[in-house]
Amino acid sequence: MTVFSSPAFDDHEAVHFCADQRTGLRAIVAIHSTHRGPAAGGCRIWEYATEADAIVDVLRLARGMSYKNAMAGLDLGGGKAVVLKSPGNAVTDAQLTRFGDFVDSLGGRYITAEDVGMSVEKMQLVARGTKYVAGLPPREGIAGGDPSPKTALGVYHGMRAAIEKRLGRESLADVRVAVQGVGHVGLSLCEMLHAAGAQLWVADIDASRVAEAVARFGATAVPLDAILEQDVDVVAPCALGGILNADSISRLRASVVAGAANNQLADDVDGQRLHEHGVLYCPDYVINAGGIINVACEYEGEVDDATVNERVVAIADRLREVFARAEATAVPTNRVADQIARDLIARSG
Numbered sequence: 001m002t003v004f005s006s007p008a009f010d011d012h013e014a015v016h017f018c019a020d021q022r023t024g025l026r027a028i029v030a031i032h033s034t035h036r037g038p039a040a041g042g043c044r045i046w047e048y049a050t051e052a053d054a055i056v057d058v059l060r061l062a063r064g065m066s067y068k069n070a071m072a073g074l075d076l077g078g079g080k081a082v083v084l085k086s087p088g089n090a091v092t093d094a095q096l097t098r099f100g101d102f103v104d105s106l107g108g109r110y111i112t113a114e115d116v117g118m119s120v121e122k123m124q125l126v127a128r129g130t131k132y133v134a135g136l137p138p139r140e141g142i143a144g145g146d147p148s149p150k151t152a153l154g155v156y157h158g159m160r161a162a163i164e165k166r167l168g169r170e171s172l173a174d175v176r177v178a179v180q181g182v183g184h185v186g187l188s189l190c191e192m193l194h195a196a197g198a199q200l201w202v203a204d205i206d207a208s209r210v211a212e213a214v215a216r217f218g219a220t221a222v223p224l225d226a227i228l229e230q231d232v233d234v235v236a237p238c239a240l241g242g243i244l245n246a247d248s249i250s251r252l253r254a255s256v257v258a259g260a261a262n263n264q265l266a267d268d269v270d271g272q273r274l275h276e277h278g279v280l281y282c283p284d285y286v287i288n289a290g291g292i293i294n295v296a297c298e299y300e301g302e303v304d305d306a307t308v309n310e311r312v313v314a315i316a317d318r319l320r321e322v323f324a325r326a327e328a329t330a331v332p333t334n335r336v337a338d339q340i341a342r343d344l345i346a347r348s349g
Helices: 051-071 093-104 120-126 148-167 184-195 207-217 224-229 246-251 269-276 290-300 305-313 315-329 333-348
Strands: 014-019 026-033 043-046 077-084 176-180 199-203 234-237
Touching: 014 051, 014 093, 026 051, 026 093, 043 051, 051 077, 051 290, 051 333, 077 093, 093 120, 148 184, 148 234, 148 290, 148 305, 148 315, 176 184, 176 224, 184 199, 184 207, 199 207, 199 224, 224 234, 224 246, 246 269, 269 333, 290 305, 305 315, 315 333
Parallel strands: 043 077, 176 199, 176 234
Antiparallel strands: 014 026, 026 077
């Protein structure tokens, strides 16, 4: 499979490959669009089964970032990077520094930040090689650092908007939420939901994370392969994507899907399946934009944390617009959001 023949290729402007013999770095940067500004999106460190899987992932993620940044009202295009992790080997400091050099060679067309497998400490290594980076340690009161809590904040407020729309409830008290994945974002989301009085069910590939959520929030532990079919009000996918498909959707008992994972739909038609199944779907790139909003504010410079929070909370209003259009046109929410995003990008070109 080539890039152009990939089902995930969507007129991406450029796809860059890096194979560095000295450090062993293998990385891909996909730039989907720079119509609204430089392509911004995180770098994911992951062990892919095949290189073709890595290409599909980075292409889908890059397009999602174009839509996400447009819907968030940011003057940024969409891009994404993946660092291909070798089986049984950690990504080295030298590889991360070399990745920074690779990003720098693109001359500012792509701005990198944190994603799965990255951390503030690792981003500091990347920053040795480039200034086109965010997710670095913040100064007190100024945007920066780990964007995960801001992603969780946006999902929390987006979920409240969805609960209000579908269940007619303004409060999350006693709302039943199944969280798939309790890493940085999922755990932060659980903390907010617990404080609001929600009941939690959790699952993760890391048993220690599940144990922490149980101990801190009184959550109920659920096997990973059963979390999506719990008898709850909301399912919150906060791990990797592609988990909503014909099979899993048929087993959903929740009436809302609102989570932080990227590319939650295995295919665009799965949005229609959710619609027909009576599930209100919060398009992932709309609800999970809190992290990139934080990244954009950090890159902009001198934006205080309170302003970041205000912009993140506004995600709920964007979702309300999507819900209203979907209801008025009987079109699934994912397709409504896609059309709004494409229109925003086209108008800025």
